[in-house]
Amino acid sequence: MTALTGHHLIDGDWVGGGVPFTSDPVTGDPVTVLSAGTAQVDAAMQAAEAAFAIYGWTSRTDRAAFLDAIADQIDARGDALTAHGSAETGLPAARLIGERGRTCMQLRLFADHLRRGDHLDRRHDAALPDRAPLPRPDLRMVQRPIGPVAVFGASNFPLAFSTAGGDTAAALAAGCTVVYKGHPGHPATTEIVAQAIAAAILQTGMPAGTFGLIQSNTNEAGEALVQHPLTRAVGFTGSYRGGKALFDLAMARPEPIPFFGELGAINPVFVLPAAAAARAAALGTGWAASLTMGTGQFCTNPGVVVIPAADADAFITAAAAALQDMAPAAMLTLGTADGYRRGVESIAGAPEVDTRLHVPGTGRSAGPALFVVDAADWLANDSLAIEMFGPAGIVIRAGSDADMATIASALHGQLTCTLQMDDADTALAQALVPVLERKAGRLLVNGWPTGVEVADAMVHGGPFPASTNFGATSVGTLAIRRFLRPVCYQNMPTALLPEDLRDI
Template sequence: MTKLTGNHYIDGAWVAGGTTFQSDPVTGDPVTVQSGGKAEVDAAMQAAEAAFETYGWTSREERAAFLEAIADKIEARGDDLTAYGTAETGLPEARLNGERGRTTGQLRLFADHIRKADYLDVRLDAALPDRAPLPRPDLRMIQRPLGPVAVFGASNFPLAFSTAGGDTAAALAAGCPVVYKGHPGHPATGEIVAQAIAAAVETTGMPKGTFGFVQSNTNEAGEALVQHPLTRAVGFTGSFRGGKALFDLAMARPEPIPFFGELGAINPVFVLPAASAARAAETGKGWAGSLTMGVGQFCTNPGVVVIKDADADAFIDAAEAALKDVAPAAMLTGGTAEGYRKGVETISGAANVTTRLQAPGEGRKAGPALFVVSAADWLANEDLAIEMFGPAGVVIRADTDEEMLSVARGLHGQLTCTLQMDDGDTGIGQKLVPILERKAGRLLVNAFPTGVEVADSMVHGGPFPASTNFGATSVGTLAIRRFLRPVCYQNMPTALLPEDLRHG
């Protein structure tokens, strides 16, 4: 097994600092971990700023090779990552292996992406010295990296959204050093990936402060990262409450910075009339499978279904039967399990909500739950729209097409909205899509949203409160744009231009 230090990685060295805490694994022995604060964050940010003077001017090829080296180093530690990851999170081995492949795959995807150079959006307007009545200067525009970026790990993806996850990969690809706050739910897994990045820094000759890793189980380190004057942007995936608090800190700084927070959603599924008449039971069973995948701990978990009342019984009966076969399972952290139980209690105690299933779950384990409510009662009680973040769902029975449209209009921002539809549903679909595309970053037809493809065209984000920036995505190559800004160079000597602007 890889030897753990329990320390922070700052300016190219593994160092102690702060207090300590014990991890809380599902199985196996806990590990002792340093819990850093303002001092460790400041040291890491200072190193990142120093590194940016070099790293921000590396070539695209140099950064691509660095990203590929990180992927290679992660793969070399694959068995240890799976062992620690399953022990810390309770996720099955197959899931961790698949997530590791996604993590290395997106690193290599960004390497390919920056080699192509399209993301730079280079624009050239040649000088027109003879233009009347005024000459035009030589103008060249390109996207340039922002500077040091703070990244927060996500509990539900200990690899793909954590230490070397999408935010880190995108920022490093853009030319931004990263200071990462380790997630206390999987500190050993996080450190092994950090060791992989550290090894890649060394083998590729990148500046020592290009990547920093600060472990912590308190709010101090996170708040210090967001408020540090050298932080230029933040990538965050987590709860609405935690993300909104950090977002407010970012906006309250003397110099506000972009905070790219992905805060979750209820991801509604609209089962349209022709589809529900033809396959309500089949769709209900499929929804139950998506709802309980990974114990419901996906930010794209489809927590709400809207269906016409005439076919709702068949859908609900099939979903309930499928959910009864799902045994309680361990959630990612004790806090996640407690939060899920509170959400279930809130929905089950609401007026005019019928509880069809509420499986028992104790300690860190959680079982599925199923609730039913009319569209009128849903629209009258905004508290029903909470994200339970677990294997629980709400079915909304709509009497008319207009009630379906009213539910859509009343939605807050979402990561996804889904239509289950057949050929006869085109008419109502044409009415729903203009509403739903204003509510979500991704619209689906005849699928379920609990799979996010890492690809050029993917959007994983949406209007607030699904995310804090509706124009961004945290998955896919467009994610790099979060950590870039346009700079125009006027009449600049060639020797002073970025390499990618020196020709043309």
């Protein structure tokens, strides 16, 4: 395995260029990395475009073997990934080992998906030469790759939503080449995974520019990637502010391109009356565990709970007791910790909010916080519906079923909405579900939203601002559809048809 270079991967070579920056690990020694400028971005995109002329026409079988090879190469670097990932992010080794397993599993899942051909949506309307008054031509349709894709890494998942994560896996499965913009919070982890992909490219004979890595700690490289004329789509996981800025750039291009941004959410949990009366305390403890998972740095973090006022105290008491036991812990980056503290202080300063718990952190660490507010006050203050990316939550006391319905209607777009319910709550749940399914990409009953299964039926996305495209998902095999487009071939000789259309 090659030692860390701090360079960019462009057309199969590790190349320099740009101003150096130094990483900020939680433990261990920092690494020096070059921050790319427009010249490196252009070189990577040119290489991706040239590679697409070959890679975009490879067989599904060959691409599946390539994805399997990436997974194998990542597994072979497991110890190094765990060591660097833990040092850079503060995440425990067990979490990173599990995340590596998820990363490799989703690569192999896409490989199997390719072999089945489920993504192709092949259609054939045979010619009807004798049809009156006009004959019908032979029409064949299939989904085809769109071209080079820019992918942005996430801070909170240095493996599963980063270099070889879901966006990269889906784009490569589709037949698209990828230029990946590394997250500055974990540059060593990023490079090791990029080394694994480069090794898989050599192993399977794919074009050198099939995957490129651009390291950067500024906005310049990201903006250049989105605005580059060869970029055909963007996959992004991160903050609302950063994602919205890049989305606006994508829409302002002379030729706008799809921007598939996952921007986070408050992921509300509705505790319905019978469930609240029967098990409020247990639900409070369970919610606290979900809220603080990964120091609250999950995009599916359940930041808001709506519960009948009559049973709120038992829930709040149990949640506060569980949260109190959580000591401040390191966050992914200093910027993440600063942003979390600002969000908590803003909520704590609102006069209508009752602060039940606030364990302050210092520097890069964060402690839990618990706030309580009445339904009317929450509805009147839209700032209470803004995500606090960390272990802080708001409990909303609902005075009636009507309050719950009003809160559901007032929600912005979410990744998830959860119902905690018993059989006696079915009628209220039936009234809420038609509202909530318009607000979120995933609805849950009697569970917690943290933990996103990688599967065919999974949807990880939702109406804006949870994501920038409500018809897409960034997790599960349906994610491949973001990087495909339908093409119809009329009266096309067999020799000119894509391979996947020749046998229908």
